[in-house]
Amino acid sequence: MSSQRIPLPREELRTLTQYGQRPPGDAIRLNANEWPDPTPAARYLSEQELERLMLNRYPGPAIELRRILAEQYGVRPEQLSFGNGSNDAILSLFLTFGGHGRTTLLFRPTYELHGRLTVLAGGTVASEMVGLPYRLTKDRALAATERERPAIVVFCTPNNPTGTVIDDDVMLAVAERFPETLILVDEAYSDISGRTLLPVLADHPNLVISKTLSKVHAAAGLRLGILVMHPALAESIRAIQVGFNVSVVSYALAAKIARDEAAVRARVEQVRSERERVFRALARTEGIEVFPSEANFLLFRIGGDTAAAHGRFLDQGLLIRDMTPWKGCEGCLRVSIGTPEENDRFITALATVFAAAPA
Ligand SMILES: Cc1ncc(COP(=O)(O)O)c(C=O)c1O
Incomplete structure (x- = not known):
């Protein structure tokens, strides 16, 4: 054989x-x-609500979930893109802005999936080894970006696996110095740290923030991830995305869970x-x-x-x-x-x- x-x-x-x-x-x-x-799941959807949830139709644009999250994040509904978990949402992002001939820069040790998703999308991983304890300085982040000239730079804050928060200054300095580089800020754990770059998103059109309902929203099994970004970037993702990557059931549950602040x-x-x-x-x-x-x-x-x-x-x-x-x-x-x-x-x-x- x-x-x-x-x-x-x-x-x-x-x-x-x-x-x-x-x-x-x-x-x-x-x-x-x-x-x-x-x-x-029954905590969030009653039997009557399930009766009204129609499975014969393909999912729509998730108007309710979009409205709730846009309000919480202080953005417009069209600035959001959803995925079957944030891993899937980030893969769509990398397929759009990374891929063949393009590099993603990671500050390690960090969430290894960012590297894996880069490779899946056909891109190349470059890394700067920050080490432990994980303290990423502005000079180091700028120098590594200058050296690698990546299409995408990823910051994970709080960083998995170190739990460390990266200073806003560090991430924004890179975003400002390299306006044609896409800066992904993975905020999967930001509700816990209480720190987010959402308030400055509007000033930085190359910034993309990823969120998830998998952590303190207690819904890892739901698989609902979110990207928040400039409307033009969201439009680029929509243009390449294979449609209907999140089910009507997930959208309905996510709207209820997101509302439960x-x-x-x-x-x-x-x-x-x-x-x-x-x-x-x-x-x-x-x-x-x-x-x-x-x-x-x-x-x-x-x-x-x-x-x-x-x-x-x-x-x-x-x-x-x-x-x-x-x-x-x-x-x-x-x-x-x-x-x-x-x-x-x-x-x-x-x-x-x-x-x-x-x-
Ligand atoms: C930094 C980070 N981003 C994203 C994810 C994945 O989240 P999701 O369940 O939304 O795919 C995790 C999960 O452990 C994570 O640690």
Whole structure:
């Protein structure tokens, strides 16, 4: 069978493996920065509303969701573009403005999917290794952009996996110095940090801000991502996009979830205080360096064998993330903030996982 000839993916895609695979089992999931409490769909759509939701028609322009989000973001409805999760929305952006012969600049360690999406779109990744602790200065960001002359620069703030916020100055300096470069600011966790570039979007036509309902909106399973940008950029994406990438059911649920701002505020409060508790426990653990975070996860460096430590957490019923495969995160693990009970479990497990090896 080995000699069988079958079609192969493009050369640059052949080493990729499936993203986001979850090991089987019922471990507590603190590996994907999801919201830990269940969000039943029935909380947001009544039986009568479902009766009125017609599946025989293709989705329309999501007028209701557009209106709600445009108001919250302080933009016009036509400045929004939706995707089946923000990953999908960002892929559309990269297909439009990146791709063959074009480069995307990343400041690593950062969300590896930005690199993967660049390659999927046919583009090339360039990176500036900021390292840990993750402090990106204006000079460094400008010099790297000058060196690489990328079509796209990505800033992730708060940055996954470090949880660090990037100064507005740094991102805006790059946007201003390179007006023909598209600047993507991934704000997946910005509700938690309370910092956003939305108020200055109108002054920077090359700025695109991505948002998602997957984090403190507690709806990762819904798959609804949003890009906010200058209307001309949104028009360019619409021109290339394969239509109907989000279902009528997702649009209807998303409109209800987006409107529930009180729930988001309460979750942000909870995550901030729980993160503090987990941070202190990690900081007390010998041999661990934990990095301060403004998101719903914490990165910590153990220096040693992260795969083995990851396995010991799994033995304690806890699934966290081994970050060694991410460039610039060697020797690190990342834990998402869970429910208070789940965080207790994690804190208790620390002593066992990092117990000194018997002499
Ligand atoms: C920085 C960042 N952007 C985007 C996403 C993906 O979000 P979505 O579920 O909207 O595709 C994640 C998810 O972990 C993320 O960490």
